[in-house]
Amino acid sequence: MITYDAIRLETMFQRLSTDRRGGLGVFITAGDPDAKTSLEILSALPDAGADMIELGMPFSDPMADGPAIQASSQRALRAGGSLQSTIEMVRAFRETNTSTPIVLMGYYNPIYSYDVDRFLEDAIRAGVDGLIVVDLPPEEDAELCLPSLKVGLPFVRLATPTTNDGRLPIVFSNTTGFVYYVSVTGITGTKAVPTDLVSAAVARLKSQTDLPIAVGFGIKTPTQAAEVARYADAAIVGTAIVNTIADSLDKDGHGGKKTISSVIRLVRRLADGVRGARR
Amino acid sequence: MMANSAAANTFREGPDENGHFGIFGGRYVAETLMPLILKVGKAWTEAKAEPEFWAELKSFHKHYIGRPSPLYFATRLTEYFGGAKLYFKRDELNHTGAHKINNVMGQALLARRMGKTKIIAETGAGQHGVATATACALFNMECEIFMGAEDVSRQKPNVDRMRLLGAEVHPVKSGSSTLKDAMNEALRYWVSNAETHFYIIGTVAGPHPYPQMVRDFQCIIGEETREQMHEAEGRLPDTLVACIGGGSNAMGLFHPFLDEQGVAIYGVEAAGHGIDSGAHAASLTGGRPGVLHGNRTYLLQDDDGQINEAHSISAGLDYPGIGPEHSWLFENGRVTYVSATDKEALDAFALCSRKEGIIPALEPSHALAFVSTIISDLPKDHLIVMNMCGRGDKDLEAVLPRLEEMGKL
Numbered sequence: 001m002i003t004y005d006a007i008r009l010e011t012m013f014q015r016l017s018t019d020r021r022g023g024l025g026v027f028i029t030a031g032d033p034d035a036k037t038s039l040e041i042l043s044a045l046p047d048a049g050a051d052m053i054e055l056g057m058p059f060s061d062p063m064a065d066g067p068a069i070q071a072s073s074q075r076a077l078r079a080g081g082s083l084q085s086t087i088e089m090v091r092a093f094r095e096t097n098t099s100t101p102i103v104l105m106g107y108y109n110p111i112y113s114y115d116v117d118r119f120l121e122d123a124i125r126a127g128v129d130g131l132i133v134v135d136l137p138p139e140e141d142a143e144l145c146l147p148s149l150k151v152g153l154p155f156v157r158l159a160t161p162t163t164n165d166g167r168l169p170i171v172f173s174n175t176t177g178f179v180y181y182v183s184v185t186g187i188t189g190t191k192a193v194p195t196d197l198v199s200a201a202v203a204r205l206k207s208q209t210d211l212p213i214a215v216g217f218g219i220k221t222p223t224q225a226a227e228v229a230r231y232a233d234a235a236i237v238g239t240a241i242v243n244t245i246a247d248s249l250d251k252d253g254h255g256g257k258k259t260i261s262s263v264i265r266l267v268r269r270l271a272d273g274v275r276g277a278r279r
Numbered sequence: 280m281m282a283n284s285a286a287a288n289t290f291r292e293g294p295d296e297n298g299h300f301g302i303f304g305g306r307y308v309a310e311t312l313m314p315l316i317l318k319v320g321k322a323w324t325e326a327k328a329e330p331e332f333w334a335e336l337k338s339f340h341k342h343y344i345g346r347p348s349p350l351y352f353a354t355r356l357t358e359y360f361g362g363a364k365l366y367f368k369r370d371e372l373n374h375t376g377a378h379k380i381n382n383v384m385g386q387a388l389l390a391r392r393m394g395k396t397k398i399i400a401e402t403g404a405g406q407h408g409v410a411t412a413t414a415c416a417l418f419n420m421e422c423e424i425f426m427g428a429e430d431v432s433r434q435k436p437n438v439d440r441m442r443l444l445g446a447e448v449h450p451v452k453s454g455s456s457t458l459k460d461a462m463n464e465a466l467r468y469w470v471s472n473a474e475t476h477f478y479i480i481g482t483v484a485g486p487h488p489y490p491q492m493v494r495d496f497q498c499i500i501g502e503e504t505r506e507q508m509h510e511a512e513g514r515l516p517d518t519l520v521a522c523i524g525g526g527s528n529a530m531g532l533f534h535p536f537l538d539e540q541g542v543a544i545y546g547v548e549a550a551g552h553g554i555d556s557g558a559h560a561a562s563l564t565g566g567r568p569g570v571l572h573g574n575r576t577y578l579l580q581d582d583d584g585q586i587n588e589a590h591s592i593s594a595g596l597d598y599p600g601i602g603p604e605h606s607w608l609f610e611n612g613r614v615t616y617v618s619a620t621d622k623e624a625l626d627a628f629a630l631c632s633r634k635e636g637i638i639p640a641l642e643p644s645h646a647l648a649f650v651s652t653i654i655s656d657l658p659k660d661h662l663i664v665m666n667m668c669g670r671g672d673k674d675l676e677a678v679l680p681r682l683e684e685m686g687k688l
Contacts, residue, residue, distance in 0.1 A: 060585040061459065061571060063466045064309045070453060082583040108307060109570045113584025135307040135570065139297065160311040162473050167314060185311060186471035 002121055004152040008101040008129045009177045012051055013212045013233060022229030023051035024274045025214055026267055027105065027238030029072040030055050030089050031081025032245060037255040038076070041245075041263050042093050046100040048264045049271020054132065054216075054236060057086050057106030064134045066189040072242040075253065083110040083119070087126045094127035103130040103156060103177070108143065116144055120151050130154035130177045138170045145174050154178075159205060161185045161197070168208050178212040178233065181205060186217070189239025193218035199231045222273030229274040237270055290537035290613050293604065298487020298574075301610065303603035306486040308573045312466075315473045316573075320488040322393050327495065332388065336496075339384050343417070344374045346381075346499065350507035350664070355634045360654040363661035366516070368504050368532065370668045371640065375413050377406040377669035378500060378528045383479055385496035387414035390477035397421045397476045401465040403430055403458035403524065404595030404642065405437025406669055407481030412446035414479075422446035425465040427457035430594045433677050455588035458524075458598045462572050482525025483602030486573030490602050497531025504664055505535055512662055518543045518653075521666040522646040523616070524560065524596035526605045528668035537613060546605060547649040549591035550618035560589035562601040563609045563616045576603040592621040592677065593641035595669070619648035622685075627651060628671060628678060629687040640669030641678065 016023045026045050031038050045053055058076035062069060090102055104123065111119050111133065123131070131153065136144055138157070148155045154177030162185060163171055172179065183198045184191040193215070202213050215228045216236030228235040244266050248259040293300040306316055326332045340346035349369045357365045370378040383400075390398060398420050402408030408424040415422035424441055428450040431438050441448050449468075454460035462485075469478045483490045483497070508516050519536060521529035523546040536542045551559035559565060562577040569578040571586055579587040579599035589599040608614040619627075627647035632638045639647065646665050654663060671678070682688045 058585075061454070061463050063463050063572070064311075064470060066467075067453075077585060082585075084583070107570075109578075109580070109586070110584035112570055112575075113580065113582070134309050135573075137306065137308060137310050137313045139306050139313065158310040160309075162311050162314045164314060171310065182311060185473055187467045190471065 001117070001151055002124055004124045006127070006129060008099060009052070009154055012101050013178065016051065016233065021278050022232055022274055023234035024049060024225065024271050025052045025054055025216065025234050025236035026050040026241055027054040027056060027236060028241055029058055029069065029076050030086035031058060031076035031079055032072040032242065033075045033249055033253065033255040033259065034079040035081065035085055035089065037259055039089055039092055040260050042089065043096060044260060044264050045267060046097055048267035049275070050100065050267055051234065052101040052103065054103050054105045054238065055086065055090065057083055057104055057110055059107040059110060062107060064187050066187045066239065068189045068239045068243050068246070071246060083114050087122050090128055091126040101129040102127065103132055104128050105132040106134070108133050108135050111144060116147050120148060120153060124151065124153055128153070130156050132156045132158065132180055134158065138173065141174055149174060149176060156180050158182050161201065168205070172209045172211065175211060178214050179205060179209065181213050181215045181232070182217045183215050184218045188217050191218050192220070193224055193228060195227050198228065202232050222269045225270045226273035226277040229277045230279060235274060241266065290608065291534060293607065294487060294491055298491065300604045300607035302568070303575050303606040304487055304490055305575050306573060307570045307575065308486045309470055311470045311473055316486050318393070322389060323488050323492050326389055326392055336385055336388060340499065344380050344384065345372060347503040347507070348372050350504055350511060352511065353635050356631070359634055360651065362655040362659065363518070363657035363663050364659070365650065365654060366508070366662065366664045367637070367667040368500060368664055370500060370528065370666060371670035375406070375410045376672065377410070377640065378497065378531060379407040379410040379481060380413065381499055381531065382481065382493045382496040382527060383407070383410040383414045386479045386492070387418055387420070390420070390479070391418055393477065395477035398479055399423045399425065399465055399468055399476050400479045400481060401425045401458065401461040402481060403461065403597060404593065404640070405430065405434040405441070405673060406595060408446070408448070409437050409440045409444070411479050412441040412444035415446060416444045423468070424448045425451055425461040425468065427455070427461045428452045429456040430458065430461070434594050434673055435676065437673050457589070457594065459586065459589070466572065482527040483530045483604060484525045484572060484574055484576065484600060490574065490604055493527050494530045494534055494604065497527050498534050500528065500531035500666060501533060501535035504532060508662065508664065515539055515542055516662040516664045517541070518545065518661065518663045520545045520547065520646045520650050520663060521668065522547045522596060522642045523601060523605065524549070524598050524642065525600070526602040528666050530602060530604060532664070532666045533614060544614045545649060546614055546616045547646045548616060548618040549593055549596035549645055550620040551590040553620055554618060558590035559618070560591040560596050560598060561618045562599060563606065564618050566599070568606065571600055574603045576600050576606045577609070592624065593645065595640070595642040596645065617649050619645040623648035625678065625681055625685065629682055637667065638671040639667060640671045641674045643668050
């Protein structure tokens with residue numbers, strides 16, 4: 001069994017800390033709207049200003065996602081996307097980029113179906129830097145979290161507004177890489193980030209862990225991203241990105257140059273916002 | 280680890296404290312829901328230890344639901360088939376017309392205990408939705424029902440009933456617009472309203488403690504059957520048969536008999552257009568283990584672990600999964616799982632209406648279709664109990680054109 005030793009997340013958070021700023025995480029679904037366009041978007045994200053990438057593993061039944069990310073998952077699956085092709089996409093990305101962290105984000109069933117050990121091995125080989133699996137709470141750590149930690153691959157846990165103080169130690173216990181704070185009680189892309197509450201929540205989390213805290217769900221604009229980046233270690237934007245992809249498609253649902261350019265334009269604006277919010 | 284292995288000489292001890300029946304079950308939900316799921320589990324553990332909780336539920340059983348439901352000797356069908364004696368457990372006579380109310384009244388009492396006044400539920404055939412809307416009217420609770428858009432159109436009478444009872448019905452248009460998608464949407468809504476709403480899940484699936492809790496509320500079916508059969512025949516039945524979508528009516532009938540070695544038990548899944556056609560809802564026969572909707576269980580899925588759409592003429596069985604305890608009973612062999620096609624169910628639907636004057640729901644029509652394949656070869660003193668878990672009024676619109684085509688009208 002191979003182990004993970006690339007430490008790209010650690011390096012990134014150290015650099016952000018030296019630069020005295022928060023980072024920008026960008027979410028796209030692998031294979032949306034098709035494998036080729038998706039890889040071109042992915043490859044262009046670092047230069048556009050993404051500090052890290054959350055790469056969605058498409059799933060037929062994304063129960064924590066709102067309509068926008070559901071639709072992006074559907075587009076990817078219709079275009080032949082799978083867990084296999086998601087891993088392949090990371091491998092292809094690493095041919096030209098060896099520094100930007102990629103965290104795979106999604107649901108457990110495709111991984112379980114792929115086989116956990118085989119998945120970990122293939123993901124590490126391809127250049128994946130961490131996992132976020134929405135439907136694996138600490139209560140189910142034996143499934144993937146512990147096997148992942150055993151081979152050194154960061155397993156990033158979600159903390160939410162409903163995670164009370166009593167539960168925080170449980171949530172932090174087997175978390176590595178960073179903690180993903182879900183800024184709203186809800187699904188992706190439906191409510192706007194309540195900045196004051198989130199700032200207090202991040203402070204609460206930081207008082208109990210040394211892990212970096214990234215914030216996501218509900219961050220759509222450069223202004224919101226900048227506000228969050230003032231107190232969190234990273235702001236993650238997903239729905240606004242996949243909506244931009246959706247809006248760029250032609251009437252047959254195909255992407256093109258416009259898809260890539262409009263995503264890049266949005267990411268540049270978000271990155272400018274985040275970088276302008278030095279602490 | 281495993282409190283409920285066959286080696287412990289009982290099939291009735293599960294699940295373990297983390298909700299596992301062997302490798303099945305569990306709590307695969309987003310962190311947002313986890314604290315609430317734990318609260319529901321704690322409240323349920325407390326409530327079920329209190330005699331007052333059960334006394335109140337029992338009173339509703341008797342005066343509101345109309346329990347015990349009769350155990351009826353189906354003489355004309357028995358005569359027609361010319362083999363074993365066929366009994367129907369008449370849960371279609373319950374208030375609201377199906378077994379669903381047994382579970383809903385229990386969960387509504389639990390929700391009230393927890394101080395919740397806002398209820399959500401998913402529904403397929405609409406029976407669980409109607410039962411939930413009914414309990415919410417009775418307990419003065421707000422009620423929102425998530426129902427696949429496809430099911431909204433094929434089960435219109437139930438949609439009308441829910442609205443009349445004061446519930447808001449949300450048609451769900453994602454995916455295949457059926458029960459699976461309704462459950463996704465209900466879970467999404469719950470994630471967004473976790474602190475205020477109680478989710479009344481309608482079958483023995485979902486995150487722990489739901490599979491166990493729903494089973495415990497439905498076990499009244501099997502417990503009554505045991506007593507009534509003793510009264511009628513002075514002994515245990517020989518064979519139990521029930522249809523399975525998520526599997527709550529079946530689990531309710533089966534569970535009290537699981538440790539009776541001499542009782543053969545059959546669960547009947549929906550084979551749709553036939554297992555080989557791929558258009559079916561038989562998770563055990565045609566699926567493999569996976570994780571969806573909070574539990575590990577058998578699922579219809581492709582090679583990549585994407586969930587396939589199920590197909591059944593019966594909206595209540597049209598689901599690509601099954602309760603985790605059924606997956607466990609399938610793998611350890613205690614229960615035999617079989618299937619019946621749309622067409623076989625329609626034949627049984629017509630037959631039961633003509634022979635017994637009982638219009639069955641499409642769901643138990645699948646159970647009767649299977650009964651018809653074994654009953655004639657069994658001896659005359661063999662006792663079969665089939666759960667007549669719902670009545671067919673809701674299905675007429677979907678069924679009548681099909682029966683006309685088949686020349687059965």
